[in-house]
Amino acid sequence: MSNAPALPAVSREWHLLSRPVGWPEPGDFALVEAEVRQPGEGQVLVRNVYVSVDPYMRGRMSAAKSYVAPYELNKPMQGGAVGEVVASNAEGIEPGDHVLHFFGWREYAVVDAKNAVKVDPEAAPLSAYLGVLGMTGLTAYAGLLRTAAFTEGDAVFVSGAAGAVGSQVGQIARLKGASRVIGSAGSDEKVKLLVEEYGFDAAFNYRNGPVGKQLRAAAPDGIDVYFDNVGGEHLEAAIGSLNRGGRIAVCGMISIYNDTEPAPGPKNLARLIQTRGRIEGFLVNDHYDLQPQFVEEVGAWVRSGALKYRETVVEGIENNLEAFLGVLRGDNIGKMVVRL
Numbered sequence: 154m155s156n157a158p159a160l161p162a163v164s165r166e167w168h169l170l171s172r173p174v175g176w177p178e179p180g181d182f183a184l185v186e187a188e189v190r191q192p193g194e195g196q197v198l199v200r201n202v203y204v205s206v207d208p209y210m211r212g213r214m215s216a217a218k219s220y221v222a223p224y225e226l227n228k229p230m231q232g233g234a235v236g237e238v239v240a241s242n243a244e245g246i247e248p249g250d251h252v253l254h255f256f257g258w259r260e261y262a263v264v265d266a267k268n269a270v271k272v273d274p275e276a277a278p279l280s281a282y283l284g285v286l287g288m289t290g291l292t293a294y295a296g297l298l299r300t301a302a303f304t305e306g307d308a309v310f311v312s313g314a315a316g317a318v319g320s321q322v323g324q325i326a327r328l329k330g331a332s333r334v335i336g337s338a339g340s341d342e343k344v345k346l347l348v349e350e351y352g353f354d355a356a357f358n359y360r361n362g363p364v365g366k367q368l369r370a371a372a373p374d375g376i377d378v379y380f381d382n383v384g385g386e387h388l389e390a391a392i393g394s395l396n397r398g399g400r401i402a403v404c405g406m407i408s409i410y411n412d413t414e415p416a417p418g419p420k421n422l423a424r425l426i427q428t429r430g431r432i433e434g435f436l437v438n439d440h441y442d443l444q445p446q447f448v449e450e451v452g453a454w455v456r457s458g459a460l461k462y463r464e465t466v467v468e469g470i471e472n473n474l475e476a477f478l479g480v481l482r483g484d485n486i487g488k489m490v491v492r493l
Contacts, residue, residue: 284488313382463487
């Protein structure tokens with residue numbers, strides 16, 4: 154084993170105590186202390202530097218059958234994290250290396266080396282590997298280019314467009330030759346950001362009036378692609394503005410994540426017959442074959458400044474839960490991360 158510096162005896166980590174009904178409550182969670190242990194054969198010990206909080210985590214707090222196992226009660230929760238290796242018992246990873254892994258919501262993590270991906274802090278800021286060059290970035294890239302089959306000249310509408318995924322979808326569409334890029338967001342400040350910084354052609358605040366009416370004004374010639382992060386009224390509005398052969402990629406439906414009753418579906422699905430439209434859901438996990446191409450193409454855009462990104466950074470593991478709740482409320486601009 155490599156010589157490791159002296160380690161603290163305990164690490165703080167967040168546990169799920171009970172499954173939230175509706176909006177998560179602080180009493181559903183606890184920040185607990187756990188022993189820091191040395192890595193076993195083929196493992197590394199990582200001091201997390203940044204951890205990710207994402208909307209999908211709300212689904213893992215439920216016991217309902219889903220695409221991924223629910224969080225276990227009274228055990229540490231999981232999520233994306235990037236950190237520094239402080240002890241290694243694995244070939245190819247040394248103390249001082251930085252790795253991306255999935256054991257967030259805690260200060261220290263023992264990780265199987267096969268589940269840790271080395272990242273270069275010289276090539277991009279560490280936090281970028283959780284967002285613009287990480288899972289949220291690949292979600293945007295795969296959802297737009299593969300699931301929605303974007304082609305040059307398409308008019309693209311993105312909901313939740315100031316978030317980590319949506320802001321990247323709009324910029325990739327613009328860089329790849331969209332005829333028009335429209336975004337919706339939940340504040341006038343975010344709308345201004347979409348147009349002035351991210352280069353969207355039009356944007357609107359969905360709180361200012363019916364989404365369908367605002368979308369028709371922003372896209373008078375209709376839309377060819379809708380990237381859905383919100384669901385609900387946004388999805389119905391997009392179907393209403395869909396052009397012939399239009400595609401809808403369903404990434405998330407944050408508007409219904411905390412509902413306790415089933416949300417009504419779009420009332421205008423028959424328009425898909427007229428438009429020969431298509432709705433398809435997708436998960437980033439199915440598209441990791443695109444990662445090398447994604448990192449190369451998007452990494453170049455980030456380095457050149459062609460693609461811009463924002464992060465909302467919350468300080469301290471003790472604020473991890475509040476940061477997560479902030480994502481559900483839409484407090485973040487760009488990717489929400491917690492710096493430990």
